[in-house]
Amino acid sequence: MNSINDYTHFALDIKDENIIFTDYQEELRGGRRAKVYYGTLETPIKQCPTCHSAALVRNGSARVSIRYLAVDASRPVYLDLRKQRLRCQRCHATVMATTPLVERHCHISNAVKQKVRIELTRQLAMTEIAADTGASPNTVARELTAMPMPQTHLQQAGLPHNLAFDEFRGVGSHLHFICLNNDNHQIFQILAQRTRHTVTEYFSQFSPAERAQVHSVTIDLNYHYQEIIRQLFPNALIILDGFHLCQMATRAFNQLRAQTAKQFATNSREYRCLKFGWKQYLKASEQLSSRRYYDVHLHEWISPLEKVH
Known part of the structure; x- marks a missing residue:
C-alpha cells in the first residue's frame, strides 16, 4: 500500500x-x-x-x-x-x-441505501435514520417504498378452529391484513392489503368443508370483517375484541362526564371534581384509596374514595 x-x-x-x-x-x-x-x-x-x-x-x-x-x-x-x-x-x-x-x-451509493434499509428494520423515525446515514428523509422514504411487500402463501395445515382478524401499518405506511390462530396466538397469515376483495379471495382458496369447521373469529369493530365472516365461515361465532369494547365504554363515559361538568359553574365544587378527577372515575372501586390528601383544586383534605362518592 x-x-x-x-x-x-x-x-x-x-x-x-x-x-x-x-x-x-x-x-x-x-x-x-x-x-x-x-x-x-x-x-x-x-x-x-x-x-x-x-x-x-x-x-x-x-x-x-x-x-x-x-x-x-x-x-x-x-x-x-x-x-x-x-x-x-x-x-x-x-x-x-x-x-x-x-x-x-x-x-447516492448502494452502501448508503443498504444501511438505510438495515436501519428501517429498527423502530426509528425517518429523520433519525436520515441523520445517522447522511441521507435525506426523502431518500429514506423512497427506500422504504422500494422494500418488498409481504408475500401471501397458502397455509397447507388447514384453517385453525379459532381465528382472529386485524390490520397493522407496515411497509410504506400501508395497512396490511393479519390473521392469527386464536388458540396459540401465532401468526397464521399476512396479506399485503386489507381490502374485502383480497381477504375474500385468499380464504376462498380453502374448501367449504374447511371453512365450515371454523368455530369463532375475533375481530374489532370493522363492519366489513363481519360481512366476510358471514359469507365465508357460516358456522363461526363473531367475537368482538374486549379491548375495543372497553375503549368504547371509556370514551362514552368521558364524553358524558364532560357534558355533565358543563352544566355547572366553572368555580363550583362539582365542576372541579368532574374536571380534575377524571382518572379516579376510571378506576375499580377496590383500587380507590381512603387516605386523605390535600386537593389543590378543591382546597380541602379529601380521599379519592370520597371524591368519587
Whole structure:
C-alpha cells in the first residue's frame, strides 16, 4: 500500500479496480465539513456494445459526485469522479463508464441505501435514520417504498378452529391484513392489503368443508370483517375484541362526564371534581384509596374514595 489509490480503496472498502483515486481534500459541502475523494472512473469495454467494433476512442468525460457511506454522519463522504466516455468511430455510439458502487442516474451509493434499509428494520423515525446515514428523509422514504411487500402463501395445515382478524401499518405506511390462530396466538397469515376483495379471495382458496369447521373469529369493530365472516365461515361465532369494547365504554363515559361538568359553574365544587378527577372515575372501586390528601383544586383534605362518592 504505497499510493493514495491503494489507501483509499482500503479505507473505503471499494473493490472496483476501475476507479483510480488521485487526490483527497476536506471541503465545505451543504454547510458541513466533508471528505472528498477525487478520482477517475475508467471503462474496461474494448468493443462497441452496438456494432461490436473495436474502433473506440476517448470522447471526454462527465463529472459526478457520489454520496458514500461515512463512519461519522457529521462528516459526510463524497466520491468526486470523472467518468470516462468512449465513442465508436464506426457507428458513432457512445459508452459511459459505470461502477457497481452506484445505480445509473443516481448520486447516492448502494452502501448508503443498504444501511438505510438495515436501519428501517429498527423502530426509528425517518429523520433519525436520515441523520445517522447522511441521507435525506426523502431518500429514506423512497427506500422504504422500494422494500418488498409481504408475500401471501397458502397455509397447507388447514384453517385453525379459532381465528382472529386485524390490520397493522407496515411497509410504506400501508395497512396490511393479519390473521392469527386464536388458540396459540401465532401468526397464521399476512396479506399485503386489507381490502374485502383480497381477504375474500385468499380464504376462498380453502374448501367449504374447511371453512365450515371454523368455530369463532375475533375481530374489532370493522363492519366489513363481519360481512366476510358471514359469507365465508357460516358456522363461526363473531367475537368482538374486549379491548375495543372497553375503549368504547371509556370514551362514552368521558364524553358524558364532560357534558355533565358543563352544566355547572366553572368555580363550583362539582365542576372541579368532574374536571380534575377524571382518572379516579376510571378506576375499580377496590383500587380507590381512603387516605386523605390535600386537593389543590378543591382546597380541602379529601380521599379519592370520597371524591368519587
